[in-house]
Amino acid sequence: MISNQRGNALLTVIITSLVMMTIGMAIISSTIGGAKRTEVRETDIDITYEGLKAVEEISSALVGQLQKTKPLEIDSLTPVNINSKIAGFLQSDILPSYESQDSIKCITIIDVSGKSAVNLLGNQCSINNATEFRTFDLDYLDTNLTRVYEILVQTQNPASEQGKIEKTIRKRIILSPIPSFLKYALGSREQLELNGSPHLAGNMYAKSLAISGEAHYQLTTNSNKKVEAPLPSIIGDIYTSYDKQTYDHMKSLVRTNRFYPFTPSPEIKQDSQFADISFNQTYDQEVGKVLDSLNLSFPGAITQSNLKNAIKSTFLSGNILSPLLDKGILNSTVLGDILISGDVTVKNLTNSGVNLIVDGDVTIIGNTVMNIGNIISTGDVTISNLDKEMTIENIVSSGKVAIEANSPVTIAENIVSTDSIVFQSQNSTSIIEGNIFSGKNLTIQGDANDPSGENDEILFDSVIYAKGKTSISNLNITGKKDGSDQSGQLILLSKGELLVTRMNEFTYYANEKEERGTSLLPQSNEIVKPLQAFFYTDSDATLYGVGSLFYVNGGVFSKGTLTVNAVRGNVTDMDTIQSDLLSKQEERLSRFIVNYNKDVLLSKLEALPKVEALSLISDEIIVE
Numbered sequence: 001m002i003s004n005q006r007g008n009a010l011l012t013v014i015i016t017s018l019v020m021m022t023i024g025m026a027i028i029s030s031t032i033g034g035a036k037r038t039e040v041r042e043t044d045i046d047i048t049y050e051g052l053k054a055v056e057e058i059s060s061a062l063v064g065q066l067q068k069t070k071p072l073e074i075d076s077l078t079p080v081n082i083n084s085k086i087a088g089f090l091q092s093d094i095l096p097s098y099e100s101q102d103s104i105k106c107i108t109i110i111d112v113s114g115k116s117a118v119n120l121l122g123n124q125c126s127i128n129n130a131t132e133f134r135t136f137d138l139d140y141l142d143t144n145l146t147r148v149y150e151i152l153v154q155t156q157n158p159a160s161e162q163g164k165i166e167k168t169i170r171k172r173i174i175l176s177p178i179p180s181f182l183k184y185a186l187g188s189r190e191q192l193e194l195n196g197s198p199h200l201a202g203n204m205y206a207k208s209l210a211i212s213g214e215a216h217y218q219l220t221t222n223s224n225k226k227v228e229a230p231l232p233s234i235i236g237d238i239y240t241s242y243d244k245q246t247y248d249h250m251k252s253l254v255r256t257n258r259f260y261p262f263t264p265s266p267e268i269k270q271d272s273q274f275a276d277i278s279f280n281q282t283y284d285q286e287v288g289k290v291l292d293s294l295n296l297s298f299p300g301a302i303t304q305s306n307l308k309n310a311i312k313s314t315f316l317s318g319n320i321l322s323p324l325l326d327k328g329i330l331n332s333t334v335l336g337d338i339l340i341s342g343d344v345t346v347k348n349l350t351n352s353g354v355n356l357i358v359d360g361d362v363t364i365i366g367n368t369v370m371n372i373g374n375i376i377s378t379g380d381v382t383i384s385n386l387d388k389e390m391t392i393e394n395i396v397s398s399g400k401v402a403i404e405a406n407s408p409v410t411i412a413e414n415i416v417s418t419d420s421i422v423f424q425s426q427n428s429t430s431i432i433e434g435n436i437f438s439g440k441n442l443t444i445q446g447d448a449n450d451p452s453g454e455n456d457e458i459l460f461d462s463v464i465y466a467k468g469k470t471s472i473s474n475l476n477i478t479g480k481k482d483g484s485d486q487s488g489q490l491i492l493l494s495k496g497e498l499l500v501t502r503m504n505e506f507t508y509y510a511n512e513k514e515e516r517g518t519s520l521l522p523q524s525n526e527i528v529k530p531l532q533a534f535f536y537t538d539s540d541a542t543l544y545g546v547g548s549l550f551y552v553n554g555g556v557f558s559k560g561t562l563t564v565n566a567v568r569g570n571v572t573d574m575d576t577i578q579s580d581l582l583s584k585q586e587e588r589l590s591r592f593i594v595n596y597n598k599d600v601l602l603s604k605l606e607a608l609p610k611v612e613a614l615s616l617i618s619d620e621i622i623v624e
Helices: 002-065 082-098 244-255 279-293 304-315 574-581 598-602
Strands: 104-111 147-156 166-176 186-196 199-201 204-212 214-218 224-228 233-235 238-240 268-270 337-341 344-347 354-359 362-366 370-377 381-385 390-392 395-397 401-405 409-411 415-417 421-425 429-432 436-438 442-445 457-460 462-466 470-473 476-479 490-494 498-501 531-537 541-545 550-558 562-566 592-595 615-623
Touching: 002 082, 002 104, 002 147, 002 166, 002 615, 082 104, 082 147, 186 214, 204 244, 214 562, 214 574, 224 574, 238 244, 244 268, 279 415, 279 436, 279 462, 304 354, 304 370, 344 354, 362 370, 381 390, 421 429, 421 457, 470 490, 498 531, 498 541, 541 550, 541 592, 550 562, 562 592
Parallel strands: 186 204, 186 550, 186 562, 199 233, 199 592, 204 238, 238 268, 337 354, 344 362, 354 370, 362 381, 370 390, 370 395, 381 401, 390 409, 395 415, 401 421, 409 429, 415 436, 421 442, 429 457, 436 462, 442 470, 457 476, 462 490, 470 498, 476 531, 490 531, 531 550, 541 562, 550 592
Antiparallel strands: 104 147, 147 166, 166 615, 214 224
C-alpha cells in the first residue's frame, strides 16, 4: 500500500514537471517568436524609412541641379534631351552613393508623361507592373519641357536579418517651366493678411504673415466696419523664403495656435527656388505670337501707334474699294475679306467667316445668328449681341474693346487691345476659348441687379494678361467643358491691382455645415459654382468673403500685399451682419474658400509667363 502511494506520487510529480516544462517551452517559444516578429517589424520600418529618405534626397538633389549654371539649367534642356539629361544625372551623381547601402536594392526613374510608362535606366530596377503607373498622355511633349516622373526606390533587408522583406517606394514629381505662384492656393511675395476665417485647401506662400480674428467689410455708405470671426483654416502647409525673423514669427503663430480650432495647425516650410515672372517680357512675346499668326508682325514694342501703323501697312496700304455702305452700315450679304476706310456698323451678317479689316471704329449689333471671322481695327471695337448666338475668331484693336453679351458670345481665338477691354455678360452664358491681352485695364462683369439670383456666366479656357487694373464682379466664371471630364481653366495675370468683388453676393450653400475629417469644402452637388481660375497680380490685391461668397478652384497670388477678409455662415444684409453671425460661425462653411487645383501645372503651358529655371513640384508618394 505504501509502495503504491509512493508510485502514484512519483507519477504525479513527473506529470506535473512535464506540464510545467511544456508551458515553459511554450512561453520561451512565444517569446522567441515575438522577438522575431518584433525584429521583422523593426526591419520593415527601417527599410521603409530608408526608401522614403532616398526619394526625398533625390528630389532635393534634382532641385539643386535645376538652378542657373548647373547641369540641368533650363537653357541646356530641350524636349529631345531632357530625359537623357535626367537619366545621366541619376547614373553619375545619385546611384554611386547608394551602391554601398545594403538596404537599397535598386533606384530608377520612370517617365509617365506620355501614353505609357518608360524606365529611363533600361533594365535597372525593372517595372513588373507598368500598367499600375498612372500616365498623363500629355500632347505637347515635343514642344515643352514639362515632364511627370516617378522616382522608384526598391529596398530590401540586409542578409543578416531574419525573413525576406522588400518595399517599393514611388514618388511622383513634376518638372515644369512654370512660375512658382501656380504651386500655391494662396500667397504673397510681401505681406499676406488673413482677417477672419478664410478656408484654404492647399499650401500657402508668404514673405510675412499676419492673422487677425476680425474681418473687415464696407457698408453702402463706404464706411469701414469689422466683425469678429473664427481664425483661418488651412489644409496644407505655409512656405516662405528663409529669413530668421520671419521664420521665427511664423513658427510662433503655429505654437500659439492662431488657426481654426477644428483643423490641425499647418507646418512652416521653406521654398528656396521661388521663380518670379517677367510680366512685360512675356506679355510682348505672347502678343507677338498672336500678331504673327495674322501676318501683323512688326519690330519694336507693342504700343497703340505701332499696332495701328502695322494694320495700315499690312492690309490697308493700297486703294480700298469699300463694299456697299448705307449711312455707314455694312451690307449684310458681304463675303470674304472686307477692307474699310472709316467707321463702320455691322448688323446681322448672313454669311460666315467674313473678315473685317477697318481703318476706324467697328460697331457690331447682333439680332440673328452670326459667325464672324477676324476683326482687325485701328480704332475701337464695340459689340452688342442682343439676341441669338454670335461667334468671333480673333479681335485685334489698337483702341478699346467692349463686348456686351445679352445673348451668348463665343470668342474662338484671341483678343488683343492696346487699350482697355470690357466684357459684360447680361443674363447669358458666353465662352472665351482663346487668350486675352489688354494693354490697359480689364473689366469682366455681369448684371449687378439680377432679381432671381446670379445667371451671368462666362466659360473660360484661356490665359489673360492685363497691363492695368483688373476688376471682376457680379458673375460666375467656370471652366469650359471639352466633351470629356476635363474642364478648361482661366489663368489671369494682372500688372495692376486685382479686385474681385460681389461674387454670389448674399447667397450661401444649401448645406452650410462642415463635414468633420474632410477638406471642409462644399459638397459637389451645391448650386453655388466655384470659379475655375488662378489669379495673379504684380501689385496688391484685396479680396472679400463677407457679403460676397468667394469660392475658387485654383489659387490667388499677389506680388504685393494680399489681404483676405472672410467670415463663416449665412449673411443676408451687411447692416445686420453683427447680429446675424453672433455665435453662429464655427463649424459653418467659410464664405472665402480656395481649393488648390494642381491640374493647371499640366495645362496652358505655352502661354504662361517665362521663368529662369524649371520648378520641381512634389506630388504623390506610394509605399508598396
